[in-house]
Amino acid sequence: MPDEATRPTGTHARSDAPAESTQATPPTGAHHSGTLPHRGLRFLLARRPVLIRLAAWSVLETGQTFLVGYGLARALDAGFLVGRSAVGLGWLGLAGIGVVVGAFGTGRVYRGVADLVEPLRDRLVERVVVRGVREGNGGALSGLTQQVELARDTFAGLVMVSRSFLFTAVGALAGLCSLDPLLLLVVAPPLLAGVSLFAATLRPLARRQETFLLADEALADGLGTVCPGLRDITAAGAEEQVAADTARLVDTEFRAARSLARWGVLRVAALAIGGQVPIVLLLATAPWLLGHGVTPGGLVGALAYVTQSLLPALQNLVHGLGTSGSRLTVVLRRLTPTSTAPPPMPTSPAAPVPHLTTPPALTLTSVTFAYGTGGDPVLRDLTLALPRGAHLAVVGPSGIGKSTLTALAAGLLPPGHGTIRMYGRPVSETLAQRVLIPQEAYVFSGTLAENLGHLRPEPVPEAELLAAAEAVGLTALLKSLGGPGAPVDPSALSAGERQLIALTRAYLSHAPLALLDEATCHLDPEAEERAERAFAARERPGGALVVVAHRISSARRAGRVLVMDGRETALGTHDDLLRRSPLYRDLVGSWSSEPALALGDTDRVDAVAGSGLAGDGRHVVAHRPVGQVQVPGDLRDGSPFGSQG
Numbered sequence: 351m352p353d354e355a356t357r358p359t360g361t362h363a364r365s366d367a368p369a370e371s372t373q374a375t376p377p378t379g380a381h382h383s384g385t386l387p388h389r390g391l392r393f394l395l396a397r398r399p400v401l402i403r404l405a406a407w408s409v410l411e412t413g414q415t416f417l418v419g420y421g422l423a424r425a426l427d428a429g430f431l432v433g434r435s436a437v438g439l440g441w442l443g444l445a446g447i448g449v450v451v452g453a454f455g456t457g458r459v460y461r462g463v464a465d466l467v468e469p470l471r472d473r474l475v476e477r478v479v480v481r482g483v484r485e486g487n488g489g490a491l492s493g494l495t496q497q498v499e500l501a502r503d504t505f506a507g508l509v510m511v512s513r514s515f516l517f518t519a520v521g522a523l524a525g526l527c528s529l530d531p532l533l534l535l536v537v538a539p540p541l542l543a544g545v546s547l548f549a550a551t552l553r554p555l556a557r558r559q560e561t562f563l564l565a566d567e568a569l570a571d572g573l574g575t576v577c578p579g580l581r582d583i584t585a586a587g588a589e590e591q592v593a594a595d596t597a598r599l600v601d602t603e604f605r606a607a608r609s610l611a612r613w614g615v616l617r618v619a620a621l622a623i624g625g626q627v628p629i630v631l632l633l634a635t636a637p638w639l640l641g642h643g644v645t646p647g648g649l650v651g652a653l654a655y656v657t658q659s660l661l662p663a664l665q666n667l668v669h670g671l672g673t674s675g676s677r678l679t680v681v682l683r684r685l686t687p688t689s690t691a692p693p694p695m696p697t698s699p700a701a702p703v704p705h706l707t708t709p710p711a712l713t714l715t716s717v718t719f720a721y722g723t724g725g726d727p728v729l730r731d732l733t734l735a736l737p738r739g740a741h742l743a744v745v746g747p748s749g750i751g752k753s754t755l756t757a758l759a760a761g762l763l764p765p766g767h768g769t770i771r772m773y774g775r776p777v778s779e780t781l782a783q784r785v786l787i788p789q790e791a792y793v794f795s796g797t798l799a800e801n802l803g804h805l806r807p808e809p810v811p812e813a814e815l816l817a818a819a820e821a822v823g824l825t826a827l828l829k830s831l832g833g834p835g836a837p838v839d840p841s842a843l844s845a846g847e848r849q850l851i852a853l854t855r856a857y858l859s860h861a862p863l864a865l866l867d868e869a870t871c872h873l874d875p876e877a878e879e880r881a882e883r884a885f886a887a888r889e890r891p892g893g894a895l896v897v898v899a900h901r902i903s904s905a906r907r908a909g910r911v912l913v914m915d916g917r918e919t920a921l922g923t924h925d926d927l928l929r930r931s932p933l934y935r936d937l938v939g940s941w942s943s944e945p946a947l948a949l950g951d952t953d954r955v956d957a958v959a960g961s962g963l964a965g966d967g968r969h970v971v972a973h974r975p976v977g978q979v980q981v982p983g984d985l986r987d988g989s990p991f992g993s994q995g
Contacts (some may be wrong), residue, residue: 393473399959404462404509407455408517408835414452415521415659421445422650423529431646461912465507471502504678511670518663522655531650536635537628539655541664546626548668551616552995558610565603572599588722620822621668625661632656709774711863711894712736712759717768719758728754731768732919738862738892741907743899745937746914752898753789755914756867759896760786772863773892785861787869791852793843799834805859814858821884822854823877845872853881862890867899875903902938911938 394401407713421441425920429438475498519541520550526534562832576583576592583592599806632652639649709930714734720727736742744752757763758770761777761784772780785805793801803810815834840848849872856864864885870878882904885895897904905911906924913920913927913934922932927934 363614378722393470397469398977400462404466404513405460406456407462408513410455411459411514412517412521412524412751414448415518415655416446417445417653419522419526419655420760421448422654423645423647426647426650427645428647459510459513463506466509466901467506469497472504474498474501489648497711500692501678507670508678508821511666514830515663515667518659522659525655526652529651530639530644532639532642533632534653536631536639537652537660540627540631541624541660544620544627545625548617548671551613551620552671555610555613555617557570558606558613562603562610565599567604569599569603572586577738587725590798591723593764617668621664625656625664628656629653660667667915671856703760708738708892709771710735711738711740711773711876711892712896713769713774714759715769715771717758717765717770719763719766727766729758729765730917733976734921736892736894736896741886741895741897741909743897743905743908743911744914745899745905746933747933747937750914750916752914753867756786756865756896756898760784760865762786783861784863784865785859787852787856787866787867789868789871791845791869793838793840795840796838797834798828798831798836798851800839801838802855802858803836804855805861806853806886810858816883818854818858821887822857823884824850824854827851831978846874849873850881855884857884857888860890862893864888864893864895866895868898870904873902875901879903879907889919904937912940 356389392434425438425441425445427442429435469710484591523534523538526537572595583589587604632649636649640646712734713736714732715730717729718727732755744755746752754763756962758765759772759777761770761772761781770777772783777784785888793803799810799812799815802815812834816825816828827850831838838851843851849869853866853869856869856944866882866885870881873881878901882895886907888895897908899905899908899911909923910921911927913931913932915931915933918933920927922930
C-alpha cells in the first residue's frame with residue numbers, strides 16, 4: 351500500500367450507516383452446477399420414461415398428418431376424378447378417422463406433458479422457498495406466485511409446440527414422399543432453410559429478449575425510486591442528475607427494444623421461407639410436376655400438407671419457441687441461479703502497489719462523490735489502494751465521510767467521478783466478494799443459527815457456527831440464549847449483542863473483503879479487539895479488512911491508517927501519522943483523555959446498553975438494498991423511522 355492517499359477529500363458533513371450485505375454465494379451442491387442448457391438436459395434425461403410415453407402417443411399425430419394429405423390425394427386420383435365417388439368418400443372418411451385418432455393421442459399427450467412439467471414446477475418452488483427463507487430474499491418469494499407459474503406454463507407450451515412440429519413434419523414429409531418424391535424435392539429445401547434460419551436466431555434472440563427485460567425492469571425500478579422521492583430530489587437540487595440517470599435508463603431500454611425488433615425480422619423471414627415459399631414453389635412448378643408424373647391429386651395433397659400441417663406447425667414453433675423460449679430462459683435464470691464461490695485469490699502480504707503481481711483487493715482512483723449536484727463533495731479526487739491481506743483503519747471527525755467511503759467501496763453508492771475496482775474488476779461486478787457490516791446491526795426474528803447463517807445459501811454446520819462464535823467472541827451469548835437452535839428476539843438484545851451476532855454472521859460469509867463501519871461501537875474494548883483480530887486472521891484467499899475506527903486501539907491494530915480531514919487526507923502507520931498528521935495527534939489525544947464511565951468504557955458507549963441508556967437510540971436498520979428497513983417487530987422499541995437524530 352502506498353504511504354499516502356493522494357489528493358484531498360471534500361468537507362461536506364454526512365454520516366450514513368450503509369447496509370450490511372453480501373452476495374457471496376458458495377457452491378450449494380451438484381444441482382446448481384453447470385449451465386442452464388446442461389441442467390435442462392439432465393432434467394429431461396432423468397425423465398426418459400415420460401419422454402418415451404410422449405413420443406408413443408405423438409405417433410398417432412404423425413398418422414393423422416399423413417392421412418390428411420394422402421387420403422385427399424387418393425380420394426381425387428382414385429375416386430372423384432375417375433367417377434368413383436364412393437371410393438373418394440371412403441378415403442375422405444379414412445382421413446377423418448385419422449383426425450379422430452390423432453385427437454385421442456393428443457389428449458393423452460397432455461397427461462404426459464403434466465408428468466414432465468409438474469416436477470419442474472416442484473423443483474422451482476423448492477428453490478424459491480430455500481432462497482427466500484434461508485437467504486431472506488423477499489424478491490425470491492415474490493416469484494413463487496408469478497415467475498414459477500410463468501415458467502411452468504411456458505415450459506408446457508414449448509413441449510407441446512416442439513413435439514407437435516417434430517411429429518407433424520415427419521408425417522407430412524413421409525406423405526409427400528409417398529405421393530411422389532418430386533414433391534418432397536420442392537417442399538423440403540425451403541422448409542429446411544427456414545427452420546435452420548430460425549434455429550440460428552434462437553440464441554441471439556434470447557440474449558436480446560433478456561437484455562430488453564432487464565432494461566425494462568431497471569427503468570421500472572428507477573422510476574419506482576424516483577417518483578416517491580421527488581420532493582427530496584428537488585430539495586437536494588438533484589433534478590438534473592436524476593433526469594440524466596432516468597434518460598439513460600430510457601435510452602438503454604429503447605436500444606434494447608430496437609435490437610430485439612431487428613432480430614425479430616429474421617424470425618418473420620424464417621417463417622416466410624419455411625412456410626410460404628413451398629406453397630409458391632408448388633404452384634409455380636405445377637405444370638412441370640404434372641408433366642413428370644405427379645398426379646393432380648398428389649399436387650392437391652402436397653398443398654394440403656403444406657397449408658394444413660407444415661405451415662401451422664411452423665408458425666406455432668416460431669412464435670412459441672422464439673418468444674416463450676426466451677422468456678422461459680430469463681425466468682429460469684432468475685429462479686435457478688448458478689451459484690459460484692468467489693474465485694480463489696493467492697494471499698499477498700502488504701506491499702507497495704508497483705510490486706503486486708495480482709490486482710489489489712480494493713482500488714479507488716480519483717473518486718469524487720457528492721450528495722446531489724448542488725452539494726459539496728464528500729470525497730474529492732481520492733485515490734487509494736488496499737493490497738490483499740491488508741488491514742486498514744479509517745479515522746476522522748464525525749460526519750467527514752467515513753461511512754460514505756465504505757458505501758462507495760461496497761458498491762452501494764456510485765461515484766460521481768473516478769473508478770472503484772475490487773480484485774481488478776469493477777465493484778458492481780464483484781459484490782459477492784465483499785461483506786459490509788454497518789453500525790446498527792441487523793438481527794431478525796428466528797433462530798440464532800438462521801441469523802448467523804443468513805449470508806450463506808445453505809445451513810451452516812453447527813461445528814462451524816461454534817468455531818466462528820468462539821473466534822468472534824459470541825460464545826457466551828450463544829450459551830446464554832440456549833445454543834444455535836434457540837429463538838432470537840431482537841427487542842430483547844442489547845446493541846452490543848446485536849453487533850456480535852452481525853459480526854459472526856459476516857465472519858461466516860465467504861466474502862474475502864470485510865468492511866466494518868463502526869460495527870463494534872457498542873462493544874467494550876476487549877470484545878472489539880477480539881472481533882477485529884478474528885477478522886484480520888480470517889483465512890480468506892486475497893482477504894482484506896477495512897475498519898472505520900472509533901477507538902485508538904483499532905487504529906493501533908491496523909497495518910495502515912487513513913486519516914480523513916476534509917480537504918486533506920493522510921495514509922500511513924500509526925507511528926508515522928503521529929509524527930506528520932496534526933489531526934491524528936488530536937484524535938489520539940482526545941481518545942486517550944476520555945474519562946471512564948461507570949462501566950469502565952473509555953469511549954462513552956455501553957456494551958450492553960438498554961433502550962433508555964446512552965448509545966442505544968431507537969434503531970432503524972437498513973439491510974441489503976439501502977432504504978429497506980427492518981420490520982417493526984424486529985426493532986428495539988417499535989419506534990417509527992426518523993426517531994433517531
